[in-house]
Amino acid sequence: MAEVSGGQVARLAVLFERHHRPLFRYFLSMNGNRELAEDLVQEVFFRMLRYRTSYDPAQSFTAWMYQIARNAGVDQARKRGTAQVVDIDTFVDRRAELVSASPDPEESVSRGQDLALLRRAMDQLPEDKREILVLSRFQGMKHEDIAEVLGCEVGTVKVRVYRAIRALEQIYFALEKEKAS
């Protein structure tokens, strides 16, 4: 096994500090399970260490990392059989609590509900739409990099992001209506 030099260790450590949180959030958005998300973060860094020679410096690092991440996610899903069913309501209510307090209590309650609703809408998005939204909005990835990760054209990315947010909007309003009734 090729020896890992001090320099490579340092490099990976810095990359870890920079990327492990967003990576965690990516996995959490995709599967809703904290433990699984943490396991997957480990798996990704392990694979990056192991397959470091396959990384082409000309390639965007983020793109490479998320490719590994998606593969790891898929492998996990295969191992675990059917996707885990997460109790969305408890998941979402907990998040609503995390919303930062606003000086106006009423506003914060309603904002909290909006965000809870938003979160639910996100979770109800079809997986591929959710993923592209997470990658572009939360990970702040460039369209070129997303294209590389998803294996499509850059132009397609733009369209898909737009469609994803439209879908989110529809689900959100549907949920709002449901609530009001």
Place this chain on the structure above:
Amino acid sequence: MNMTRRLLAGMGLAALAAAQLRAQDGRQQITMPFRDPSMPRKLVVEGGTGSLTIRGYQGQDAIIEYTGREIPGANGRGRSGRNEPPAGMHRIGGSRGLDITEESNTVRVNSQNIFGGTARDMVIQVPAQTSVNVKTMFGGSMTIENISGDIEAENFNGQVTINNASGSVVAHSMNGKILVSLDRVAADKSMSFSTFNGDVDVTLPADTKARFKMRTDFGEIYTDFDVKMEANAAPVVEESKDKSGKSRRRVRVDGTQTGTINGGGPEMQFTTFNGRILIHKK
């Protein structure tokens, strides 16, 4: 898993599990096992009057041996060995205030004997890899030998002697010499040796890599290591008048002296207020 097994020494209760009491020439011995030999072990000793010796050995358990001896109470009068109780009263308990417990692989030996009465000279043997944490309040000398775990020792009135240590050492005495000899220094362990009144005398392997921070307010620093000094603080000349009104001069080096040996490494701090610092090469 969280059960605390308590042994109240000297109460003569034979039903205590895993404890062996042996009375021999006024010496008592108690064996206390560590519940999980595969996990790190820790020994904590608190309180006590009398001398304390802790020794690493090849066994698995903590063996605590102690000799009680009467020491004068606060009024200065020694009590007789027969412990005459005051009229109409009887004494409760044998060796008062000695608690030995084990919890989560930590053996705790606690003696709270502040007001005279029985002083205990203790010898404790533990597996060599045990980490040792000792804090005595009014103890006599403290000796720790053959331990490869982390050593943390604080003595109030008495010397701290540490021999054949191969883990880390953090030692302090309020009034007493700090005498330490390390067989081996782990590559990344920080250490500190300090006393208010007394010498700090430390012996290290010749190839130790470290950064020394040395400070003595009244005393000199000696070493046979080749120390590469960092910016030297200028000496300060102090004038003072002694009892007869005569003017006295004392040369004091203000501030901490810093230097490295063998290219540098983790920090070792040597501090004394009134005393010399001696750092020997082994």
Place this chain on the structure above:
Amino acid sequence: MTCDQARTQMLGGGEGKDFAEHLESCESCRNEVSRIGTLWQSLDLLPMEEPSGQVRERFYEMLGAYRQGLASAEPRRAFQWWQMAAAAALVVVGLGIGYGVREDKSRPELVQLREEVASMRQLVALSLMQQQSASDRLRGVSWSYQVEPSDEEVMNALVTTVNHDPSVNVRLAAVDALRPFTGSPATHVMARNAVIQALPKQTTPIVQVALIDFLAELKERNAAPELRRLVSDPDIDSGVRKRAEWALERMQ
């Protein structure tokens, strides 16, 4: 530009005159932009989840194990995660140039790298100061010299250490480690006050003397009342009292 084209531009950076012109003339697209825009913005408000501390521990353990040449990523008990982090931070500092980036301070990547290293050092210092072993806490105090003197978090941790650490040696080391913080405009007032307030809390002579010396060096006159109290208190060790007297003289 058609409505379809315009819509796909919305999120991918709707620049260009064509896009702006289309919006001016098309109300439905304008509405869409504002709705989508609001939704897009509010996604930002969703609270960010944080992973547990275990992730970091496991990562550094794995890294350590990998370096040891183990085929499996089995964590070795001997390795503490912060040891790897510390080693990594040190190597990064040394590699600042060898990262393939020329020493150009304006390059964002190098600045970011510096920030990451700085926050890693802070992390290492803070974590070490909470460890069970006195030797580790000493290491944490040494690490505090590596952080910026404006780092309030580390400074506060040091003050807590001075006031509450169970080990005399660690308290002593922490007093010295506060020195750089008295030189930084951001923290020097807090640092000085902390040292003044720490003095009455200490009962161990060697730490008391270290604090007194520090105050004398700083010529901190606000400490004079406390120093006078020490001089006249018969329960205080005579060495300490003399030192307090000396400090008062020095501050004249």
